[in-house]
Amino acid sequence: MSTVLAAQKALIGRGFTGPVSVLIEDGRIAQVTEGATGGTANGLLTPGLVDIQVNGAFGADFAEIDEEGMRRIVRNLPSTGVTRFLPTLITADLTQLLDQARVVLAAVSTVNGTGAQSLGVHLEGPFLSTKRPGVHDPALMVAPTPERVDAMLELRDALRMVTLAPELPGGIEAVRRLTEAGVLVAVGHTDATGAETSHAADAGAGMITHLFNAQRGLGHREPGVPGVALVDDRYTLGLIADLAHVGADACRLVFRAAGDRVALVTDAVAAAGMPPGVYRLGGADVLLSDDGVPRSAEGTIAGSALTLDRAIRNMISIGVDPVTAFRAATIIPADTIGEPHMGRIEPGALADLVLWDDDLKPSKVWVEGKLVYDAATASPDTPLPPPREAAGQPL
Structure with missing residues (x-):
């Protein structure tokens, strides 16, 4: 299964460049193409x-x-x-x-x-x-x-x-x-x-x-x-x-x-x-x-x-x-930590990616090419517990 992500700007190597399209196949980055046009998402694409x-x-x-x-x-x-x-x-x-x-x-x-x-x-x-x-x-x-x-x-x-x-x-x-x-x-x-x-x-x-x-x-x-x-x-x-x-x-x-x-x-x-x-x-x-x-x-x-x-x-x-x-x-x-296939946008790397909005907050996040977070549709499907009471004397 293949997916293409396109972004206005991306962190590639030691700089920002763009627009960029990233071809994902089987959870890994198969190809990175600079100068992508059409369907390009606003924001900055970086590694996870x-x-x-x-x-x-x-x-x-x-x-x-x-x-x-x-x-x-x-x-x-x-x-x-x-x-x-x-x-x-x-x-x-x-x-x-x-x-x-x-x-x-x-x-x-x-x-x-x-x-x-x-x-x-x-x-x-x-x-x-x-x-x-x-x-x-x-x-x-x-x-x-x-x-x-x-x-x-x-x-x-x-x-x-x-x-x-x-x-x-x-x-x-x-x-x-x-x-x-x-x-x-x-x-x-x-x-x-x-x-x-x-x-x-x-x-x-x-x-x-x-x-x-x-x-x-x-x-x-x-x-x-x-x-x-x-x-x-x-x-x-x-x-x-x-x-x-x-x-x-x-x-x-x-x-x-x-x-x-x-x-x-x-x-x-x-x-x-x-x-x-x-x-x-x-x-x-x-x-x-x-x-x-x-x-x-x-x-x-x-x-x-x-x-x-x-x-x-x-x-x-x-x-x-x-x-x-x-x-x-x-x-x-x-x-x-010894993970050369993480933390970068390049062919062969795992497709762990983050699209950031103009305030540098995560907009969408992918792990091995699978969308795991979308700020536009995020819901508290895993509700957080309330703070607990301190045992004995209050802190």
Whole structure:
């Protein structure tokens, strides 16, 4: 079965061009023709967005997911332009964490083909530094012994990414073993020095989890994690572009220093896409207040309520080149996670596509050539749950 999509403008490679027509056959892009005429849709056509760090959304937390919650996530993510996502699980007892991962994978298998597609799992913990815990529970953080790494690798190909602190005992060897097994290793929740951050890249680490947040900071003599990350071409920099985790000037700095190595991520929690209220993250309550930033009972930022389309608009609003901003949410994360057939409009790529309106909001979204979202006809066929009440003391 073949379909032709035509758009006034499209993101092709490193620029916008148009008009363009895209021939889709069997879920993949068969041909891209520039200069198309007749029947051309207004708006911008881009690859589908790829979010490689998301803890939950639309009222559902991956650590406590069920089939209904997963269905709600995959059906609603396309409204934000996301066609591929990597479920992320935060620190827990390792046995419990692996059980959570298996539940996520089982839930995904029941909803395939109904919306956005999962890429596997990302384990953000428990091999993290108690000095930089964020909202993770320091009591559950452990060193990456060979036995614990073996246990993680039992997830096999479903384990796509692990965030760890490389300065922990056994950390560099864990980076090496995970990388050799085909897992993307990200440096995060870490007190690593600049030298230790470089050593992690030598061992195969390829990403920084939420740059600037929960890591040793940038200094003019000790560059810490951000200082090395900004100049080391081996690292992709995960950036939570909600302008709360990282301020506007710092975001501009990151793009000016490493524009083609920035991957926009949401680090979204169950509060994303929801009204203010109490939601769950890794088994704990977090409060989404009117400022749009989820926080723990102690006031620590707990993930985000960001959506990836809004991250793009945020970056464009502060002066980041639109092509660069869209690439940071498409081809850069796709390549970083090892998916060369996603995040681009070219022959052979999966036909994951988004048509954007003049306000840069998703108008139509396709996954493997199948229309999964149309703003003109969208209806709440997967109603969202109301915010929950906090257990015990109010947050």
